[in-house]
Amino acid sequence: MLGNLYDFPVAGVGDPARPASPRHVGATTLIDRWILERLNDVIRDCRSAYEEFAFHKVYHTLNQFCAVDLSSLYIDITKDRMYCDAPDSPRRRVTQAVMHEIFDALCRLLAPILAFTAEEAWRYSEAGGSVHLQEFPEPQRRHDKASAQVAELLRLRGVIGQAIERARREKLIGNTLEAAVVLHSDSDVTEKIDKEELEEFFILSDLTIHQAKEASASVMKTLYQKCARCWRHRPAVGSSKTHPDLCDRCESVVEANKRHVTDEITE
Numbered sequence: 395m396l397g398n399l400y401d402f403p404v405a406g407v408g409d410p411a412r413p414a415s416p417r418h419v420g421a422t423t424l425i426d427r428w429i430l431e432r433l434n435d436v437i438r439d440c441r442s443a444y445e446e447f448a449f450h451k452v453y454h455t456l457n458q459f460c461a462v463d464l465s466s467l468y469i470d471i472t473k474d475r476m477y478c479d480a481p482d483s484p485r486r487r488v489t490q491a492v493m494h495e496i497f498d499a500l501c502r503l504l505a506p507i508l509a510f511t512a513e514e515a516w517r518y519s520e521a522g523g524s525v526h527l528q529e530f531p532e533p534q535r536r537h538d539k540a541s542a543q544v545a546e547l548l549r550l551r552g553v554i555g556q557a558i559e560r561a562r563r564e565k566l567i568g569n570t571l572e573a574a575v576v577l578h579s580d581s582d583v584t585e586k587i588d589k590e591e592l593e594e595f596f597i598l599s600d601l602t603i604h605q606a607k608e609a610s611a612s613v614m615k616t617l618y619q620k621c622a623r624c625w626r627h628r629p630a631v632g633s634s635k636t637h638p639d640l641c642d643r644c645e646s647v648v649e650a651n652k653r654h655v656t657d658e659i660t661e
């Protein structure tokens with residue numbers, strides 16, 4: 395998370411009472427709202443475990459949160475926007491604001507049991523002062539529907555995962571980003587969230603969704619070409635004259651970076 399926050403403009407650096415809030419940065423996606431709900435549960439559980447001096451519960455709760463919710467879901471799913479979106483894109487900045495909030499809470503909650511590491515991370519983040527002089531974060535956010543919706547999507551992710559595994563065994567595809575997935579969804583969540591966000595959630599290049607009574611998925615090899623920058627197979631790859639090897643998102647990021655560099659040189 396420190397790596398992902400290296401270029402995040404923190405509002406109120408040196409003022410730990412006023413960290414940048416995702417709510418001030420822009421619109422969050424489902425996965426951002428979900429991880430903040432999970433963080434809220436973690437804060438609540440850790441505070442009550444500390445009150446009972448049940449340190450093993452704190453350790454277990456934080457370890458579970460880091461290994462499952464953060465590493466294998468949130469950070470994995472947001473990797474593409476963190477590395478490939480324009481540095482200042484609202485979607486990337488929102489993710490950083492969310493990560494900043496998680497980082498801040500994790501350091502404070504870990505401080506009593508991982509004293510030196512929590513302090514080292516806290517100092518590195520330039521939050522100011524010592525983590526051992528901070529208070530525990532307060533649980534606050536009331537739950538909206540994010541957790542229920544993500545549970546539905548994770549169930550569908552399991553269905554897609556099985557279909558992809560079969561396709562891989564049959565040598566139809568090599569890696570997941572080569573798959574064109576047709577998902578028959580039995581959940582209305584897939585109607586409420588736009589396709590691009592679902593492709594990001596499932597980490598897929600090419601997804602078609604039909605509503606159905608029963609959930610199932612089929613996989614073929616996508617006809618789209620691979621973008622040389624983000625490795626996703628996208629319909630726009632090959633259509634640009636200047637950058638035939640890039641998708642539309644990556645082309646606009648590369649062009650904007652180029653303008654930025656030219657401006658700096660002429661200045």
Ligand SMILES: [Zn+2]
Binds near residue numbers: 621626640641643645
């Ligand atoms: Zn791309």
